[in-house]
Amino acid sequence: MAQIVKSRSESSAPLSIADAPRRAEVRNLNFFYGDAQALKSVNFPVIDRKVTALIGPSGCGKSTLLRCFNRMHDLYPGNRYEGEIRLYPEDLNIVSRDVDPMYVRLRIGMVFQKPNPFPKSIYENVAAGLWVRGVRKKALVDERVEFALQRAALWNEVKDRLRESAYGLSGGQQQRLCIARALAPDPEIILLDEPTSALDPIATSKIEELLTNIGDQVTVIIVTHNMQQAARVSHFTAFMHLGNMVEYDVTEKIFTNPAEKRTLDYITGRFG
Amino acid sequence: MTEHILKAFDDDLREISSRVAEMGGIAERLVVESVDALVKRDIALAKRVVPADAQVDALQREIEEKAILTIARRQPMAVDLREIVSALRIANDLERVGDLAKNTAKRVVALDGDYHAQKQLRGVRHMADMVIERLKQVLDAYGARDAERAMDVWRRDGEVDSMYTSLFRELLTYMMEDPRHITLCIHLLFAAKNIERIGDHATNIAETIYYLVIGEVLTDERPKVDTTSFAKIGMPG
Numbered sequence: 413m414a415q416i417v418k419s420r421s422e423s424s425a426p427l428s429i430a431d432a433p434r435r436a437e438v439r440n441l442n443f444f445y446g447d448a449q450a451l452k453s454v455n456f457p458v459i460d461r462k463v464t465a466l467i468g469p470s471g472c473g474k475s476t477l478l479r480c481f482n483r484m485h486d487l488y489p490g491n492r493y494e495g496e497i498r499l500y501p502e503d504l505n506i507v508s509r510d511v512d513p514m515y516v517r518l519r520i521g522m523v524f525q526k527p528n529p530f531p532k533s534i535y536e537n538v539a540a541g542l543w544v545r546g547v548r549k550k551a552l553v554d555e556r557v558e559f560a561l562q563r564a565a566l567w568n569e570v571k572d573r574l575r576e577s578a579y580g581l582s583g584g585q586q587q588r589l590c591i592a593r594a595l596a597p598d599p600e601i602i603l604l605d606e607p608t609s610a611l612d613p614i615a616t617s618k619i620e621e622l623l624t625n626i627g628d629q630v631t632v633i634i635v636t637h638n639m640q641q642a643a644r645v646s647h648f649t650a651f652m653h654l655g656n657m658v659e660y661d662v663t664e665k666i667f668t669n670p671a672e673k674r675t676l677d678y679i680t681g682r683f684g
Numbered sequence: 685m686t687e688h689i690l691k692a693f694d695d696d697l698r699e700i701s702s703r704v705a706e707m708g709g710i711a712e713r714l715v716v717e718s719v720d721a722l723v724k725r726d727i728a729l730a731k732r733v734v735p736a737d738a739q740v741d742a743l744q745r746e747i748e749e750k751a752i753l754t755i756a757r758r759q760p761m762a763v764d765l766r767e768i769v770s771a772l773r774i775a776n777d778l779e780r781v782g783d784l785a786k787n788t789a790k791r792v793v794a795l796d797g798d799y800h801a802q803k804q805l806r807g808v809r810h811m812a813d814m815v816i817e818r819l820k821q822v823l824d825a826y827g828a829r830d831a832e833r834a835m836d837v838w839r840r841d842g843e844v845d846s847m848y849t850s851l852f853r854e855l856l857t858y859m860m861e862d863p864r865h866i867t868l869c870i871h872l873l874f875a876a877k878n879i880e881r882i883g884d885h886a887t888n889i890a891e892t893i894y895y896l897v898i899g900e901v902l903t904d905e906r907p908k909v910d911t912t913s914f915a916k917i918g919m920p921g
Contacts, residue, residue: 640759667761669899679761681693682686 427462427647427662434500435460435601435631436481441495441507443476443485450476452655453495458601460500463623463632465646465663467639469678472652474635478603481506481633482520483513499600518545521594525606527586529578529593534570537578537589541597556596563629564592565622584615591622595630604634608641620645639679643667651675685763696754697764700747700771704778707743708823711778714740714785715819715882719812721789722875723805725797733789740782747775763899770896774826777885777892781819784878784885791871799868804858807851808876814844815883822889834893837886842907844883851876852912880910 436458443451451473458464466474476485483506485491493507499519506516521541529537538557547553557574561567566588570581578589587607594602604623608616623632623645636642642649643663650660651672659672670676677683688694714733721730751768754760760768818837825833855869855876891902 639761643761668765670762676762677686680764681688681690683689 429457429459429648429660429662432457432459432462434458436500436506437496437498438477439496439498441477441480441493441497443473443480443494444492445476445485446490450655451480454652454655454657456650456657456660458631458633459648461628461631462647463627463634463645464648464650465642466633466635466650466652467637467642467678468652468658470637471654473655474652475605477652478605478633478635481601481603482517482522483507484522486513518597519599520601520603521597521599522603523587523590523594523605523607526610527583527590529581529586529589532578533575534578534581534589535574538592538596541593545597556598557592560592560596561589563595563622563626564588565618565625566592582615584611584618587611587615587619588622591619595626599630601631601633604632606635606637609637616641639667651678653678690758693754693758693760693764696750696758697767700750700754700768703743703747703750704771704774705823705827707740707747707775707778708826710736710743711740711781711785712816712819712823714782714789715812715816715879718785718788718792719809719816719879721792722872723809723812725792725795725799727793727797730789730792734786734793737782737786740779744775744779747771766896766899770892773892774889777888781882781885784882788875788878791875795868795871801865801868804855804865804869804872807847807854808872808879811844811847811851811876812879814847815879815886818844818883818886822886822893825893826889829893829897831894831897834890834897838890838894838902838906840907841883841887844880845907845910848876848880849911 434457438454438456438458441451441454442449454473454477466477468474479485480493480497485493495507496505497507498504499506499516504511506520530540532540535557538560539553542553542556547556558567558571561570566585569585570589573580578586581589587610591602591604591607608619611619620641623634626632627645627647634642634646646663648660649663649666651658651666651670651674653674659666659670659675661671665671666675667679670679714736717729717736718733720726721733751772754768755765758764818840822834822837825831825837852873855873858865859869887906891906894900894902
């Protein structure tokens with residue numbers, strides 16, 4: 413009956429965590445905002461070219477965890493990481509002090525809750541990440557911009573107005589533009605922090621559709637408050653509570669028959 | 685189970701589950717009455733069973749509507765989702781149970797009390813007692829959300845099948861013995877088949893309860909012993 417909440421890959425064999433190739437692995441990760449500990453010894457694998465959803469009540473640490481993946485916390489003093497996020501294949505600890513946050517961000521892209529396009533043209537928004545990485549050849553940039561916009565399911569809507577300001581797009585289009593911007597440099601992991609919470613249901617469906625389409629090509633980690641969304645778009649789900657990772661499993665299992673009572677209480681809307 | 689933050693959701697689920705229990709009670713009563721009518725040649729009772737099945741059908745529709753509305757409104761997950769899916773499934777099984785009881789009652793009316801065959805009825809009565817006991821147990825297991833009790837019914841499914849197979853053979857011998865028994869025996873055979881199917885529905889319900897409580901689908905092959913599909917009739921002489 414696990415089919416009741418079927419993941420998107422309906423035709424493929426049942427997913428198994430044990431044999432799945434890992435793109436990254438979080439090991440004993442602690443995170444502190446000054447003295448306050450926000451993550452407590454978190455462990456979980458990030459499976460390669462699959463969508464992993466982080467769910468949990470407000471303040472559980474899911475956004476904090478997501479932000480560790482591209483070292484966003486480094487922007488503020490007093491924040492401290494302990495433990496590891498190993499990025500494969502080279503097995504690099506990306507929260508180590510020795511690793512340059514800029515280097516991490518070049519490999520791991522991020523999309524935020526509210527669309528944040530640059531005050532530039534649609535084309536320049538998507539090309540920005542390429543230029544930062546030193547890609548100058550116009551033909552190549554053109555090709556990557558088109559590819560990213562197509563992957564983000566925005567190409568048909570903007571192909572005739574690439575030079576117009578990104579601010580002229582609707583909220584949903586702006587968010588897809590931000591996803592295209594993140595996708596253009598071909599990142600290894602893309603992080604999404606509640607990417608649809610500011611959007612209407614139609615724009616939300618479009619983003620979910622694009623996640624379904626890219627989910628087998630790019631490794632995605634998504635934070636969402638919408639549990640149905642997590643059930644729809646992700647292959648794996650992690651439930652967090654008070655800075656702890658309570659349960660991590662195949663999405664179908666989490667939403668049909670979770671092992672932990674705290675997970676069950678949360679996903680069914682019960683008092684925990 | 686702890687309560688939902690949204691009280692109305694608890695009310696919805698309780699309502700659905702109590703409707704299923706109510707439907708179970710009525711379906712069980714119809715089975716008991718249809719068998720009583722058959723064994724006691726009580727045509728008046730049989731005539732009451734036939735229209736009473738409509739109550740079961742109405743409850744099934746009501747459960748279905750409430751379940752669909754609850755899914756649309758609450759987007760249930762995990763145990764809540766299983767609760768609703770189980771209610772739908774059990775309501776389907778009970779609706780069939782009601783139909784089968786009705787069919788037995790119709791046969792009693794058709795026979796018009798024109799039989800005095802305690803010998804032929806004995807086996808049917810015995811089998812019916814067995815099935816009614818299982819139906820009762822499985823409905824109790826639903827009320828108590830008791831997977832172990834449900835599995836007890838599931839494991840004993842084969843007994844009803846064996847009973848039906850031997851009853852089938854027994855009724856054949858009566859028909860061969862005296863062609864005047866054929867009408868009665870054919871009706872009894874169909875009544876017995878109805879009862880055997882009610883047993884199958886009780887087993888279905890047991891599987892559903894297992895899924896509801898444990899959260900996994902029972903994949904084991906259920907114990908099947910009905911071999912009448914392969915039975916051959918050897919005419920004397």
